[in-house]
Amino acid sequence: MKKTGMMWGLCVAMGLSAISFAGERFSSSVFVNTTTRAFSGNLGTARNSSDGVQYLWCSTVSTGAGFCYAKDASGVAASCSTSDAEMVATIRALNSDSNLQVSYDSTGTCTFIWVSTGSHFETKGP
Template identity: 80%
Template structure:
């Protein structure tokens, strides 16, 4: 009987801990750092932001060229381009509710592109 009670207690504790993480939200405004040559943010947060300045987006074309662009609330901009097949695939996985992280070199070529999509990222509003 004692073991059964301990097992029930463990199950309840595990269930409650899972519930406490449900619905987690993560907002990330557009961040641009021209010194470290990096920019990042949530596309949903950029869209929903109160300022009318910020943007964050990427595009690719059939010629095999991809570009990513960012502008933060203070008006600082950054962008980069790539023809790397893996980076193009990453750009093409981006959706309006994704988190985007980009690094680029002094020539404006993308050196790193990371896309993450999950329920915890702020979604795009109307």
């Protein structure tokens, strides 16, 4: 009985959180912090920016390595690489309308990669 109640509670919570994003739109320009060794942003927002400076992207190669790169509007850039299979899989889930958050260490190795894709993120324009 307790499990059923918990499952219903979880379903309601998930439904309400989905509803709270209905119609909302978030723009997130590229943010690079070389002190905390992190960068983030929406790929769509970076693509649509009028400054001509921002970029945010990742790539993978068949050898199992992944790479992520960012530059903010003021020209501060950062990048990292990984051979961690789970991080490479996360990079491969990235698409042009995703939000990306990355942390890296002092050697330039990615320590955290988070990809989120949803209708509330700014989509890439032409």
